[in-house]
Amino acid sequence: MAKILLLGSGELGKEFVIAAQRLGQTVIAVDSYANAPAMQVAHSAEVINMLDGDALDALVAKHQPDYIVPEIEAIRTERFYNYEEQGYTVIPSAKAANYTMNRKSIRDLAAKDLGLKTANYRYAASAKELSDAVTEIGMPCVVKPLMSSSGKGQSTIKTEADIQKAWEYSQEGSRGDVAEVIVEGFVNFNYEITLLTVTQREGATLFCPPIGHRQERGDYQESWQPATMQSEHLQTAQEMAKKVTDALGGAGIWGVEFFISDDGVYFSELSPRPHDTGMVTLGNTQNFNEFELHLRAVLGLPIAEITQERIGASAVILASDHSDNPTFEGISTIANAKKSDFRLFGKPTSRPYRRMGVVVTYDSKEGDITNVTKRAKELASKVRVLK
Numbered sequence: 001m002a003k004i005l006l007l008g009s010g011e012l013g014k015e016f017v018i019a020a021q022r023l024g025q026t027v028i029a030v031d032s033y034a035n036a037p038a039m040q041v042a043h044s045a046e047v048i049n050m051l052d053g054d055a056l057d058a059l060v061a062k063h064q065p066d067y068i069v070p071e072i073e074a075i076r077t078e079r080f081y082n083y084e085e086q087g088y089t090v091i092p093s094a095k096a097a098n099y100t101m102n103r104k105s106i107r108d109l110a111a112k113d114l115g116l117k118t119a120n121y122r123y124a125a126s127a128k129e130l131s132d133a134v135t136e137i138g139m140p141c142v143v144k145p146l147m148s149s150s151g152k153g154q155s156t157i158k159t160e161a162d163i164q165k166a167w168e169y170s171q172e173g174s175r176g177d178v179a180e181v182i183v184e185g186f187v188n189f190n191y192e193i194t195l196l197t198v199t200q201r202e203g204a205t206l207f208c209p210p211i212g213h214r215q216e217r218g219d220y221q222e223s224w225q226p227a228t229m230q231s232e233h234l235q236t237a238q239e240m241a242k243k244v245t246d247a248l249g250g251a252g253i254w255g256v257e258f259f260i261s262d263d264g265v266y267f268s269e270l271s272p273r274p275h276d277t278g279m280v281t282l283g284n285t286q287n288f289n290e291f292e293l294h295l296r297a298v299l300g301l302p303i304a305e306i307t308q309e310r311i312g313a314s315a316v317i318l319a320s321d322h323s324d325n326p327t328f329e330g331i332s333t334i335a336n337a338k339k340s341d342f343r344l345f346g347k348p349t350s351r352p353y354r355r356m357g358v359v360v361t362y363d364s365k366e367g368d369i370t371n372v373t374k375r376a377k378e379l380a381s382k383v384r385v386l387k
Ligand SMILES: Nc1ncnc2c1ncn2[C@@H]1O[C@H](COP(=O)(O)OP(=O)(O)OP(=O)(O)O)[C@@H](O)[C@H]1O
Pocket: 119, 142, 144, 148, 149, 150, 151, 152, 154, 184, 185, 186, 187, 188, 189, 192, 215, 218, 219, 220, 257, 268, 269, 276
């Protein structure tokens, strides 16, 4: 029986804990607030500021876990290297968690060291530097805090007048203690995908069928699996995913994000953990969902194969207001729909655009992916989060 210290307890952690419970593992769920989704299904919970290295050290010393499993990016990941030296196993590895929490480390690794094709980019640490970077990159361009996720602090600059706003917005959305931003040339892609990639302690790197998705405000709205794509683009994406996960090292599932445009496949970024767009696998589109695959990789259990069992889609249920007691309207309507299912995450509070639940739809492999995606979107739109 392994003891897992889960650092971050949102919806992705919750499904991971459920997978771990099914295999009889013990999980301590950690986050910065009480009653977070994964805490509701774990053996025990801890509330700490995970950016506080000393608090993190104390927690690891107290629980002496077999596996440290980061679920969010905003963690004092520099300490992970010490834990590895002390003999702890960090998932997928200290380097992976540390590099991916900062867009600068992962982008320089991918573009400079590994030579992967990415958008043009610059960094900026002030409004003035941002203005200079925009001149070099050209408009439109995308600005993101070096430390943020789910599109927080992200905006697109289309005209000179947007520059100051983009800087201010980036500073509001930045997590952690870094003010710097990345400025990326806007990639005019035809579509974007997440390639769920599984690395194992022993055994080959495995790939899930590609997931297509649509984003708004830098945050995912719908995802579908499989994404229709040319086999040569898929092969290029798989090669790039293998290169970057090999360089970061360790075992686990990764969500590797790509843009596919007329001039080929661009690497965007990757999560060293289950990916939000991968919630589509909760519709049993595969023999193992992304959380079960992550768990197997964490525990070092072999994965004989990953197979697509049916097609599916997911669509998010977002809040529109602040509330300390959010409730839902329209649940019986979506419960009544065929070939679909849903999750409500149990987040104790809501805020505008906070993801509170997800709808999944599915069909047989002969079904129509556009139709399945349309159904997911329509069902999700029937739910309202009330304050
Ligand atoms: N350079 C770019 N050109 C065009 N679109 C972009 C670019 N960078 C980001 N986007 C759009 O914004 C979305 C979010 O960007 P990104 O994945 O970098 O943000 P994030 O905050 O890390 O999101 P998450 O944590 O959900 O993965 C992308 O999926 C894409 O739709």
